[in-house]
Amino acid sequence: MNRLLPALLVLGACKNEPGTVDPSGPGGDTGAAVREVASVISSIRFVAAEDGVTEGFDLDGHVSDGGSDDVCGKEDLVDPDGVEGIDNAFSGLVPVLQATEASALEDLLAQSIANGELLLLVELGNVDVDTTLPVEAWDDDCVDLTLWRGDGVPLLAADGTVLDDQTFATSDPVTVECVPMVGGRAEAQGFSVVLPAQVLDVELTLHLSDAALRIEHLPDGTAVGLLGGGIPRTDFEAILSEPDIQDLKELLTPLVEGLLDLEDDDGACESMSITLGFDALPAFVAR
Amino acid sequence: MNRFVPSRRGLLRGMLGGSAVFLGLPWLEARATCDTGFPKRFGMFTWGNGNLPDRWTPQGSGVDYTLSEQLMPLAAWQSRMTVCTGLEIKVPNTSPHWSGAVALLTGQELDGDDDSWTVRAPTIDEVIADAIGGDTLYRSVLVGVADAETFSYQGPNAPNFGETSPFALYERLFGSTFREPGKKGVVDPSLGRRRSVLDAVMGDLDRLSSRVSAADRVRLEAHSDAVRDLEQRLARLEEDPPDLAACERPSTPDEDYPDIDGRQQLSAKCRAFADLVAMSLACDQTRVFNISHHRPLSNVLFPGATDGHHNLTHNEGGEQPEVHDATLAVMEELAYLYEALDRIPEGDGSVLDHCMVLACSEISEGRTHRLDEVPFILAGGACGSIGMGRHVRSDGRENVNKAMFSVLTALDLPITSWGAEDTEVTGGWDQLEGA
């Protein structure tokens, strides 16, 4: 996994002392602040755009108006709160994919999660808030946000989805230190992460760069959020060269080309922005 | 077919203050045979937690009656069954469900209290098996659909359990020891050795029996009786089976009936059992059977129910539609049992014609554990011993023991009374017996 950007603290950031387990928890002793809050992503969806409006992030730090200033020449979108410069070019592919065999994409992603191939955990560390308080009171100027890969096959609930509150072995953390959390909502930007995924019987890897993640904890203990980033052309080429989807290659290749909207370091238009929405359940990171 | 080895069991039972009092040598007189030459059979089909009496009792009485809602699944069998209503289990209802179950099937109230109780006498199926079950491989065949607890007792502290696996029942009845009549089957070579082993076991039982207390001796007697029955069965299996036209090895049931969505496959198992039991009768392996669909107090989950059966009877509000549906489901299984018995030709009719099948539950309304309006259906009639096709109603809350007395005499048991003390009756139910 790439860890490009500054202020990344890797393993060991927020470890408990070996041998101690914080006994507070549901109904536990109040007042003892839990130092970490972890969630496992239990479902992922593609985020589509409607009339130029989409959930997402400004990944490249500027508002593109589609004019000649931009290498890629693509116009950015606007998010539901009216924030401009939102980068989610992948949303242009979503209707096309839904019309093809790929309409079951999200189901396939769900399967990947349930069988352990696409387990991601979002952990907030150095949380100095009493998390037994309602989520509206979770305010902390400085928490660390870590995106972990979950290892192994998860326990499943009776309905076949990932079981909440389970403990995961994890690896390959990507941490952004010291982001603010307000009312249980925290956001981190400017990191890179590699996502394994199985889509359309195709194993593929997405190298998200300029990535951003927002997580919002809800009163019922679950969380929702967004994960955005740029997928490089090379990832698409790899996907489209898979034998199983050759019939889609003709259709998708020009579309992909037409949606690339992010410059790389050399100034070439080489990546496509994407926003994924997710739901998450409470989890524990094994220490 | 007439090799009869008297069992000591009947004598012992009679001395324990049992319900049925026999004249002289009961087994020689209770031959229970139809004019057609086929033996009379007795079967019981029980379910727990009752019904909804208002939706159970038919309109009209005699031969012209209208089936009620809860009896509709039995519509095709109206002429082959007789519905008895208005009867009451006449004991103090000290122990919900158990007071009813014990008194219904033994004729007497239970012994003990709610914490610790037992029966005072054997249940009716055991009494009948004693009388007519001695000629066959099995005195009786007991099965449990939802669980192993049947409501059958050999005597105090001697409960009978039912087979819960159709496959295991098949293996026992139609497995390696079964030979189809008329076909040159091979006698299971292990039978002789098994008998030698059981003989040694009997020796140990005798030896131990002489050293123990009187109470333990009674328990060992039950053990010995069962071992002796098993020995006799193995001896009979070495002989040619009775030549019965309808007898053939039935198809194998599933080895397993796994739960579906956390619910037992009640219907599939019950029907597998019904098919096996019917053929077992046709092959004269037994003349008495007992199918327990589910026991009193059972919280078995019926398809579509939101709670266990017993819980529903107490907690379901209003008209209790789920309780109603559960009763219908049980009646559908009863209908299948009739069909399974009727499918097998015997003489000019079917096995069903030669059977007396009693279907009953230990209470009527589950919510209040009512002992009046006891659900009580007879079918088959045992070749006309009791007239079928009727609704017979007691408007005076008569003692259900009278109906049981009629059943016993219909099977030619020479009883003089059924029940004891306050529950004792010395005659049958006139209305039932007048065809």
Added chain:
Amino acid sequence: MMQPRLRPVLLAVLALGCGNDDPVGGTDTDPVVVVPDEPTAVPVQPLLRRLTSAQYAASVVTLLGPAADASVRLEPDVDELGFASVGAGVNAVSALGVERYEDAAAQIADRVVAEGALVDLLACEPTGPADRACADEAIDALGRRAYRRPLEADETAALGDLWQVLAEDHGTETAWRDLITTLLQSPWFLYRVELGDGAGQLTDHEWLTRTSFLLFAAPPDDAMLDRADAGELSDPKDRAAFVDELLDDPRLDAGVRAFVTEWWHLEELQALDKDPLIFGHAHPELGPAALEETLTVVSDIVLGDADFRDVLTTNRSYIDPRLAALYEVPAPALDGFGWTELPRSRPGVLGHASFLALHAHATRTSATDRGLFVRSTLLCQPIPAPPADIDTTIPEPNEDAPTLRDRLAVHLESPSCAGCHALTDPIGFAFEQFDGVGRWRTTEGGATIDPSGELDGTAFADAAELAGVLREEPILLPCWSTSLWHYATGRIEAPLATTDWMAEAWAAEGHALRPLLRELVLSDAFSAVEAP
């Protein structure tokens, strides 16, 4: 009559709560333990106790070795006084039961032969059917293990004759196979015979068998039988030393587990019935995991000689990842079980999924059922069944009565219901913060759950406080002593003087279970039996 046992003493004080004080005078000594005198023993009646299913399985393994597949179908055990071990002394076997014994014996014997394990079982391998001396030697060894006593000469002769005839007709392997089935169906195997020596005591072998089943949940092995045969268990000092060896044996763990499983009916956890549409955490593995958790926690307390009442209040538990997810705590081990501290809200075994899930319905909790367990099993206060003819329906959840406590109020208000429900429901409400599979919750139907209440006048704020109150209940030790007595002796009658003495001895030993077991098996009451 036993003399009070005094250990070397510097502090003249009972062990209660004073464990860690330095003894005056400087040298290492045990604090004094004054175990009260045992009252005159009331002899138990002689009784045939049939093996329970679990005891049958253990007996098969002891007889035939670990290769013997004891996973056979027997008829169900029947309880009496809540114990299968007591029911086994009351109920008669059914026709199905006898058939199942035969089937089981055949299955087990066939397996032993198929595994090639037969030769290991034969103390002597006869050269042929005529080699009687050798055959009899092997029969004696097997028979002793099966009957838990040496065979009498004519028993050996009879079995030998049977073996010989079978060997002549079918070969020695079949003869041994059938001999094994004979032993497995013999009443001397299937029943634990406790007739006594004619002088008011269990025979050494009977005492050994009873002790072995209590402490190890298994019949005595050859080494133990050798000691009895040699008369090494007759003298009280020898017997006491022997018991000390047994109490140090790792097999004590199995004995504790078997006792607790029967006492609290935990075998039902193997087939836990929970609606998966309502309980996301319901899973076929949950029940067995919960069983392992509770049994290990209790065993650990016993083997550590801690205060046995800690089973009610300890927060230390042994859980696997699935239980950890249920309890919302980090899993101590990613694979399998590990020790961890549970939150304060989960007190002892009453905070375990085992108790919480067993005493609840398939679709919801049951405050009455949970309260009933505490009253009936932990406090020996049986609650009678409801009157037969009353309507026991409670309202459905609605705006005015969102929680179970609200809806059960109807029982507490009705005179014919309140008598019993006032005893059970307030206890059960303390556990309403745990749903039907034992998961923590603070609201029901949108309303906050109130877990507070009173136990016989002592208030508690929640389940954890209730556990603390229960721990101090005066009836606890007498009740648990009585339960242990029923289990250990299989008797319905529990003489009050004996069980009271057991409770006092238990307290005197710092409430550890192991010393109480020692007192019990060495007591007069444990050995005294009337003549048949």
